[in-house]
Amino acid sequence: LAKTTQPISMDSYEGQEVNITCSHNNIATNDYITWYQQFPSQGPRFIIQGYKTKVTNEVASLFIPADRKSSTLSLPRVSLSDTAVYYCLVAMDSNYQLIWGAGTKLIIKP
Amino acid sequence: EADIYQTPRYLVIGTGKKITLECSQTMGHDKMYWYQQDPGMELHLIHYSYGVNSTEKGDLSSESTVSRIRTEHFPLTLESARPSHTSQYLCASSELGTTVDNSPLHFGNGTRLTVT
Secondary structure, three states, X not given: OOOOEOOOEEEEEOOOOEEEEEEOOOOOOOOEEEEEEEOOOXXXXXXXXXXXXXXXXXXXXXXXXOOOOEEEEEEOOOOHHHOEEEEEEEEOOOOOOXXXXXXXXXXXXX | OOOEEEEOOEEEEOOOOOEEEEEEEOOOOOXXXXXXXXXXXXXXXXXXXXXXXXXXXXXOOOOEEEXXXXXXXXXXXXXXXXXXHOXXXXXXXXXXXXXXXXXXXXEOXXXXXXXX
């Protein structure tokens, strides 16, 4: 049974780099990994998506090791406004299911 | 910025009432979804659709129905609201990819439902 696991909560300080790891042991060859950010009273918002190795955009990086059993969202130089819940999502190619993690509540302190 | 709209934003209703939560998107996306989420918690899939006249049940669908008569519109109906339905309901859409479902989901800002 496919499952994604991520830490319940993390905290850090402004200006630091934050790494949030998601475990997805049963990921299959063609499954994609996507990360979303959610603020209170809003819907989740797409951050970054990857399939293997490393992907970088203007807000984050996503690192996926060769075995693809985990992925790490990296937020460089966080600010207070990065305080949010971050969700890992695996899109399964075999049955088009979307497997959501339970979310990581990230708190950034001044 | 949102191209997917949910109404109402907040709803307080009594037990036993029938309610319909509205969701519309202007992006021409084929796939649409309804999720139930308690604040800061997991998302639970209620229903989804691959396009017009297509509806599928998710993990948490037994007490609600959906319809997809037009591409842009995907309303969710609770026939008889109960206090256990108190939650946030999120609608999302995505493009219909040719292979794996790797098209990012676009979410609305949700409807916060309270059943008294």
